[in-house]
Amino acid sequence: MSLVKSIHEPDEQRRVDEQADTISYGSESSPSEKPVHDASNFPDGGTKAWLNVVGGWCVFFSMFGWANAFGVFQAYYQENQLKDYSAFQISWISSIQTFILFGGGIVAGKLYDNYGPKLLVFLGVFLHLFGMMMCSISTQYYQFILSQGVCTSIGDAALFTASLSTASTWFHKKRAFAFGLLLTGTSIGGVVMPICLEHLLSSLGFGWAIRICTFINLALLLIALPTVTSRLPPTPKPVSIMDHIRPLQELPFLMLSAGCALFYLGMYLPFNYIIVQAEYEGMSAGLAGYLIPILNGASLFGRIIPGTAADQLGRLNTMIAMCAFAGVIVLALWLPGTGNAPILVFSALYGFASGAFISLIPPLTAQISDIREIGVRSGTLWLIVAVAALVASPIGGALEARDGGAFVGLQVFAGVAMLIGTGLFAVGRWALAGWDLFAKV
Numbered sequence: 001m002s003l004v005k006s007i008h009e010p011d012e013q014r015r016v017d018e019q020a021d022t023i024s025y026g027s028e029s030s031p032s033e034k035p036v037h038d039a040s041n042f043p044d045g046g047t048k049a050w051l052n053v054v055g056g057w058c059v060f061f062s063m064f065g066w067a068n069a070f071g072v073f074q075a076y077y078q079e080n081q082l083k084d085y086s087a088f089q090i091s092w093i094s095s096i097q098t099f100i101l102f103g104g105g106i107v108a109g110k111l112y113d114n115y116g117p118k119l120l121v122f123l124g125v126f127l128h129l130f131g132m133m134m135c136s137i138s139t140q141y142y143q144f145i146l147s148q149g150v151c152t153s154i155g156d157a158a159l160f161t162a163s164l165s166t167a168s169t170w171f172h173k174k175r176a177f178a179f180g181l182l183l184t185g186t187s188i189g190g191v192v193m194p195i196c197l198e199h200l201l202s203s204l205g206f207g208w209a210i211r212i213c214t215f216i217n218l219a220l221l222l223i224a225l226p227t228v229t230s231r232l233p234p235t236p237k238p239v240s241i242m243d244h245i246r247p248l249q250e251l252p253f254l255m256l257s258a259g260c261a262l263f264y265l266g267m268y269l270p271f272n273y274i275i276v277q278a279e280y281e282g283m284s285a286g287l288a289g290y291l292i293p294i295l296n297g298a299s300l301f302g303r304i305i306p307g308t309a310a311d312q313l314g315r316l317n318t319m320i321a322m323c324a325f326a327g328v329i330v331l332a333l334w335l336p337g338t339g340n341a342p343i344l345v346f347s348a349l350y351g352f353a354s355g356a357f358i359s360l361i362p363p364l365t366a367q368i369s370d371i372r373e374i375g376v377r378s379g380t381l382w383l384i385v386a387v388a389a390l391v392a393s394p395i396g397g398a399l400e401a402r403d404g405g406a407f408v409g410l411q412v413f414a415g416v417a418m419l420i421g422t423g424l425f426a427v428g429r430w431a432l433a434g435w436d437l438f439a440k441v
Contacts, residue, residue, distance in 0.1 A: 055227030065189025104157025109379025127155025180307025190296025302355025
């Protein structure tokens with residue numbers, strides 16, 4: 001048995017596949033047909049498959065355009081509604097938002113496996129838009145926590161799980177490429193939404209700026225409602241805590257989960273603090289406002305190019321290379337860079353590298369999982385990531401406060417955390433391929 005086959009089709013899944021009853025797909029079943037979850041039956045294309053990518057793209061534009069614009073919100077809140085609060089306190093809005101978005105997958109994943117994506121999509125669309133509207137009329141700290149930190153994020157957790165899990169059922173050989181395309185919505189949303197907010201906040205004020213962004217997301221999410229569909233029928237099972245613990249007994253899955261958590265601990269600190277850090281170093285507010293769009297614009301290429309390469313060279317191999325690059329440039333470029341030029345260059349390079357990390361997690365999770373348990377296993381991984389996401393921005397805010405408004409401690413912490421996470425990915429690769437440096441993993 002080849003190494004590549006053993007990596008892409010875990011032993012447990014192959015045994016289950018051999019014993020499974022044949023399920024028809026579009027025709028009456030026969031004993032000679034393979035189950036729809038067999039790798040050879042993934043369509044890797046077709047109208048429904050690519051419409052699923054389109055729907056997922058709209059979801060991720062909406063969700064992460066909103067979430068990735070928090071650097072704009074952080075700077076705006078510090079000067080306006082929440083000027084009496086510290087950066088550390090304001091950063092908890094983003095931390096709670098991200099924790100629920102990722103951690104909610106532990107519940108949303110089980111709902112997906114048992115009932116399919118439709119319930120999650122309809123619930124997610126309503127809560128996301130309702131939370132944005134409530135944010136537009138918020139004035140107090142607790143109101144921003146409830147609207148921006150909690151309500152939109154519960155909806156986002158449902159949409160996040162449904163979009164990624166359904167896409168996994170349509171693609172196998174082209175999975176990393178398909179996810180790369182889908183997740184370009186994150187990059188483009190991250191470019192468009194911060195620029196929109198910057199201009200709308202200055203021209204129309206806070207309330208109408210948020211409402212206009214809500215209407216943009218409404219139009220996109222209406223496209224997602226009919227297009228985010230699964231190829232496989234739901235497989236209801238009783239709720240069991242062991243469904244979430246069992247994957248962590250597999251060393252590759254454990255290392256992927258822990259590595260993602262540690263990498264994420266540092267990864268979003270540049271997104272949340274680069275604007276205020278650049279202004280601290282002397283960059284004009286007008287130019288600093290374009291740093292987040294530059295980050296997200298570069299991540300567009302970071303999702304497509306490494307995603308295409310990953311299907312050819314190995315997804316885990318590509319993940320390790322791109323994550324190592326991201327950690328190195330934080331320490332070698334962002335940390336010593338104090339002028340406009342190095343900060344702008346860092347924004348572009350870091351956006352490219354971090355874009356690859358986000359787009360490769362879903363295909364890597366599917367690669368080492370039984371596709372019929374993708375909801376539960378993805379939920380387990382993202383819950384672990386959510387714990388890191390909860391504390392990442394507050395740690396950054398605390399380090400900034402400790403350094404008297406400087407950012408050296410924050411930058412060192414971010415780079416070191418990402419490199420340790422990359423080391424755990426390397427351990428996971430060793431568990432799959434041993435010391436074979438040329439294996440496609």
